Amino acid sequence: MALTTNVTCPFCSLLCDDLSVRSDHGQLDVSANACRLARQGFASPLPPAEARLKGIPATDGQAVKAAAKLLQKSNKPLIAGLGTDVDGIRAALQLAEKTGAALLHAQERYGAHNLNALQARGGIMTTLAEVKNRADTVVLVGNNVTGDYPRFMERFINNPHSLFTSQNRKLAYLGRPGRRELDECAGHAPVVISGHGIEIADNLALLRARLAQGRPSGGSSTPAAKTRKLDQVAGMIRDAEYGVLVWSPAALPQDHADLVISSIHDLLRDLNTRQRCAGLSLGGSNGGASFQTVATWQTGFPAGIDFRNGCPSATGADTSDADCLLWVSAFSGEPPPALDAPTIILSASRSGAADADVYIPVGIPGVDHPGNLFRTDSIVNMPLKKVRDSALPGAARVIRDIISETEGKPE
Amino acid sequence: MIKLEGGRVYDPVNGLDGKLMDLYIEDGKLVKPAAGKKVRRVIGLNGSIVMAGGIDIHTHIGGGKVSIARLLLAQDHDDNRVASSALTRSGSGSIAPSSFVTGYRYAEMGYTTCFEPAMMPVNARQSHLEMADTPMLDTGAYALLGNDDFLLRLLNSGKEQPLVNDYVAWTIHAARAMGIKVVNPGGISAFKFNQRKLDLDEKNNYYEITPRNVLTALLDALEAIGVPHPLHVHGCNLGVPGNYLTTLETIAAAEGRPLHLTHVQFHSYGAEGDRKFSSAAAQLAEAVNLNRNVSIDVGQIMFGQTVTTSADSMMQHKGHIHAHPKKWVCMDIECDAGCGVVPFRYRDRNFVNALQWCIGLEIFLLVKDPWRIFLTTDHPNGAPFTSYPHLIRLLMDKGFRNDMLTTINKDAADASILSTLDREYSLYEIAIITRAAPARSLGLRNHGHLGTGATADITVYKPDDDAEAMFATPEYVFKRGELCVRNGKVCAIPATSTHVVEPEYDPGIEKPLKSYFDRYMTMSLENFKLSREELESYNQHSLLVHDCKQDLSADDAD
Ligand code: SF4
Ligand SMILES: [Zn+2]
Numbered sequence: 001m002a003l004t005t006n007v008t009c010p011f012c013s014l015l016c017d018d019l020s021v022r023s024d025h026g027q028l029d030v031s032a033n034a035c036r037l038a039r040q041g042f043a044s045p046l047p048p049a050e051a052r053l054k055g056i057p058a059t060d061g062q063a064v065k066a067a068a069k070l071l072q073k074s075n076k077p078l079i080a081g082l083g084t085d086v087d088g089i090r091a092a093l094q095l096a097e098k099t100g101a102a103l104l105h106a107q108e109r110y111g112a113h114n115l116n117a118l119q120a121r122g123g124i125m126t127t128l129a130e131v132k133n134r135a136d137t138v139v140l141v142g143n144n145v146t147g148d149y150p151r152f153m154e155r156f157i158n159n160p161h162s163l164f165t166s167q168n169r170k171l172a173y174l175g176r177p178g179r180r181e182l183d184e185c186a187g188h189a190p191v192v193i194s195g196h197g198i199e200i201a202d203n204l205a206l207l208r209a210r211l212a213q214g215r216p217s218g219g220s221s222t223p224a225a226k227t228r229k230l231d232q233v234a235g236m237i238r239d240a241e242y243g244v245l246v247w248s249p250a251a252l253p254q255d256h257a258d259l260v261i262s263s264i265h266d267l268l269r270d271l272n273t274r275q276r277c278a279g280l281s282l283g284g285s286n287g288g289a290s291f292q293t294v295a296t297w298q299t300g301f302p303a304g305i306d307f308r309n310g311c312p313s314a315t316g317a318d319t320s321d322a323d324c325l326l327w328v329s330a331f332s333g334e335p336p337p338a339l340d341a342p343t344i345i346l347s348a349s350r351s352g353a354a355d356a357d358v359y360i361p362v363g364i365p366g367v368d369h370p371g372n373l374f375r376t377d378s379i380v381n382m383p384l385k386k387v388r389d390s391a392l393p394g395a396a397r398v399i400r401d402i403i404s405e406t407e408g409k410p411e
Numbered sequence: 412m413i414k415l416e417g418g419r420v421y422d423p424v425n426g427l428d429g430k431l432m433d434l435y436i437e438d439g440k441l442v443k444p445a446a447g448k449k450v451r452r453v454i455g456l457n458g459s460i461v462m463a464g465g466i467d468i469h470t471h472i473g474g475g476k477v478s479i480a481r482l483l484l485a486q487d488h489d490d491n492r493v494a495s496s497a498l499t500r501s502g503s504g505s506i507a508p509s510s511f512v513t514g515y516r517y518a519e520m521g522y523t524t525c526f527e528p529a530m531m532p533v534n535a536r537q538s539h540l541e542m543a544d545t546p547m548l549d550t551g552a553y554a555l556l557g558n559d560d561f562l563l564r565l566l567n568s569g570k571e572q573p574l575v576n577d578y579v580a581w582t583i584h585a586a587r588a589m590g591i592k593v594v595n596p597g598g599i600s601a602f603k604f605n606q607r608k609l610d611l612d613e614k615n616n617y618y619e620i621t622p623r624n625v626l627t628a629l630l631d632a633l634e635a636i637g638v639p640h641p642l643h644v645h646g647c648n649l650g651v652p653g654n655y656l657t658t659l660e661t662i663a664a665a666e667g668r669p670l671h672l673t674h675v676q677f678h679s680y681g682a683e684g685d686r687k688f689s690s691a692a693a694q695l696a697e698a699v700n701l702n703r704n705v706s707i708d709v710g711q712i713m714f715g716q717t718v719t720t721s722a723d724s725m726m727q728h729k730g731h732i733h734a735h736p737k738k739w740v741c742m743d744i745e746c747d748a749g750c751g752v753v754p755f756r757y758r759d760r761n762f763v764n765a766l767q768w769c770i771g772l773e774i775f776l777l778v779k780d781p782w783r784i785f786l787t788t789d790h791p792n793g794a795p796f797t798s799y800p801h802l803i804r805l806l807m808d809k810g811f812r813n814d815m816l817t818t819i820n821k822d823a824a825d826a827s828i829l830s831t832l833d834r835e836y837s838l839y840e841i842a843i844i845t846r847a848a849p850a851r852s853l854g855l856r857n858h859g860h861l862g863t864g865a866t867a868d869i870t871v872y873k874p875d876d877d878a879e880a881m882f883a884t885p886e887y888v889f890k891r892g893e894l895c896v897r898n899g900k901v902c903a904i905p906a907t908s909t910h911v912v913e914p915e916y917d918p919g920i921e922k923p924l925k926s927y928f929d930r931y932m933t934m935s936l937e938n939f940k941l942s943r944e945e946l947e948s949y950n951q952h953s954l955l956v957h958d959c960k961q962d963l964s965a966d967d968a969d
Binding site: 121 | 482485492493495500503504508509510511533534536537541602603604605728734738739741742743744745747930931933934935937
């Protein structure tokens with residue numbers, strides 16, 4: 001039984017690295033501080049190391065050849081899912097370039113909300129250690145903002161040690177808190193201004209007006225109770241030494257997410273003319289933050305990249321016309337969306353394998369092989385360890401084998 | 412063995428000033444011809460100009476803020492897309508080009524080694540990953556210190572200097588760095604406490620320390636641990652009219668210790684005249700001429716669209732009002748540092764921008780010792796690196812310079828002494844400021860020169876009266892002996908390395924560090940450190956470890 005400490009958990013973009021993992025004949029046992037997502041992730045069964053062609057067992061070599069052939073035959077290949085680590089993404093970008101493919105990350109529709117705001121006007125952002133040590137006032141914006149980031153409250157809001165702030169940081173919530181969130185932040189007596197859909201953006205605008213003018217204003221239609229809360233939250237923000245607004249694009253009403261995020265940035269730009277306040281977005285799990293970062297440095301484009309003309313472009317991948325899909329899902333192992341085209345799956349689970357033209361099992365980064373991933377703040381990159389005895393290759397290896405095959409070179 | 416026959420060799424380290432001679436390459440090195448060694452290939456140079464490969468001592472090519480810059484410059488990337496070829500990868504961008512394109516463009520100008528000057532230790536993995544994806548070039552980076560709360564706490568609590576020394580050396584290992592840079596010493600931290608400016612002797616709102624304390628501690632540390640490259644300093648008050656006084660005080664604060672002042676053009680402003688903005692290049696150059704412990708790089712600006720990207724979140728936030736287009740990013744980062752990214756267009760008709768252009772050139776022409784001044788545009792802050800050939804022509808060709816001077820804002824041209832400066836850089840001096848001097852400053856014994864045993868990073872230029880054309884399109888570039896650029900086009904992708912130093916330290920420093928990380932940071936000490944093995948796994952980059960505490964005089968270069 002091998003025990004590995006300081007293990008980075010790859011199952012959400014917080015990338016907590018304080019886990020210990022005990023491995024016993026492929027069975028993994030994670031330490032108590034692992035959250036439900038981590039326990040579930042580390043418990044994923046090891047799929048048999050056996051490739052399949054249309055559901056029939058095949059050797060890796062046969063599968064790689066078949067995948068290369070499908071991609072080469074295709075006019076509009078699509079590489080999607082992209083749930084993999086930095087090296088897997090680097091390999092996928094190279095394969096896309098070679099085969100003239102478009103690339104689409106599974107998280108992209110959420111990430112796009114942030115990118116739209118950033119590329120239009122920019123932003124004022126912060127990172128997790130600054131929240132932990134500096135934020136004396138935190139405003140969460142959205143519905144169950146930290147729901148998909150189970151240890152956010154524990155590690156960055158209820159942290160026992162902090163360089164600059166005391167235990168009683170002030171908390172507010174614009175939107176609908178999740179039940180677990182409410183329990184976890186009960187000690188901070190959060191001011192909750194609930195609202196649905198566009199109301200979240202409206203409330204941000206009301207807050208901004210108050211903070212800009214330094215006097216309450218709320219339009220006559222605003223109920224008195226809400227006016228009181230808005231004044232209270234505005235006061236909290238105004239008095240903050242270092243305020244942080246936290247949102248998650250996926251936890252915003254999707255029809256209004258762009259508006260909410262740009263309202264947050266407008267508010268932050270206003271506030272920073274006289275005080276310090278910054279934003280933190282939670283997103284980019286399953287390699288999403290890594291895809292955006294690596295794609296940006298390698299191609300100049302963060303999302304919706306299409307290599308169909310030999311050079312990358314940001315035409316926004318309209319994927320409906322794809323005539324071949326390479327689906328990479330090394331973390332969750334979820335199957336690809338139904339597509340009426342030949343499908344190649346590189347996945348950490350067998351789900352969908354029976355229907356795929358080609359299925360090649362790959363290891364989970366940070367479980368079956370080492371690697372690294374970018375965190376939700378896109379600045380910190382965490383190393384991943386191998387903690388399980390397994391012979392499964394990483395997606396990067398398999399993709400590079402496919403590249404060699406398309407080049408006609410034996411690996 | 413490859414023979415380069417009949418080149419005119421400009422190798423200032425070895426005192427060669429255009430000597431007509433042959434060079435021999437074997438196993439990636441320059442060698443002496445000897446009996447028994449077969450010449451496999453002869454390349455006739457017909458009197459072409461031969462220099463060591465170019466070395467950029469300060470260029471922002473790797474790390475989070477460069478990618479933020481790329482995100483903000485979406486239009487530039489759309490407009491400048493680069494297709495892949497059988498040999499090269501694709502990419503985009505003309506201002507902060509994507510990583511592969513950056514590598515090709517540098518090599519196509521004859522550069523073979525580049526140093527990223529502002530690597531946050533917490534962002535070291537990204538910086539090195541990105542540089543590993545920058546082909547053709549050896550790379551290296553300076554780790555940022557001086558706004559990290561660990562160091563500020565050490566200083567605030569009056570800890571002894573040896574502890575600081577150990578921490579600095581430890582950081583160089585942890586981030587796999589070549590040196591240390593400090594940006595707005597303590598000012599990035601002060602901005603997090605809502606301070607909007609910080610003078611050399613002004614206290615942080617939280618810590619009882621000043622930028623001078625930070626500078627002094629780091630200067631002492633680098634001397635103590637024997638890192639060849641001096642402390643790389645981006646001083647206080649960047650861009651502020653009248654800031655040359657701060658710069659002179661910073662030189663004085665060094666008290667003779669080795670000091671490198673970076674993009675000094677942005678720190679050489681007076682506040683005279685109707686517009687309260689004037690050139691203090693003369694005062695700055697005089698101080699550099701007098702203080703032999705000081706080296707500088709210029710950070711020349713060029714007219715046109717670019718993007719300013721800096722760890723100096725305090726001054727970048729202040730500068731956001733000038734953003735063009737109107738978008739900008741500021742970030743506070745991980746109790747380590749910060750960053751600010753502001754797109755900017757320098758306009759030749761604008762008084763301030765035109766005078767900035769003059770100030771940079773004045774500094775180039777007034778500083779006497781070419782061994783202590785390096786050619787940079789602080790890419791992309793002053794201009795993209797692709798403007799180097801143009802800049803070289805401005806330095807070498809007084810007629811051209813004066814012609815350009817007539818095209819800029821007239822008040823600025825009149826306010827500048829540029830038209831009175833007759834100096835023209837020689838090829839020998841250009842070889843110093845673009846190769847020999849950066850190599851010496853960094854402690855690279857086998858780079859930046861063409862003596863026997865040196866790494867065969869070689870650039871060959873066809874003589875041309877138009878220096879810009881000549882430096883834009885080398886005839887041949889060799890990387891570690893491999894011909895990789897022919898007539899300004901990439902023709903092979905050579906293997907590359909990462910340059911690092913590994914100064915000694917007392918491992919006892921990990922005790923306070925571990926408790927700091929466990930309590931306050933968001934990752935373990937173990938995972939913060941970037942191991943040699945991990946770095947080498949990025950694109951099979953090899954590591955080149957340079958000696959510390961070495962005595963680098965010109966004559967030990969061979
Ligand atoms: S919060 Fe995220 S990174 Fe942390 S243990 Fe849970 S799933 Fe893993
Ligand atoms: Zn710089």
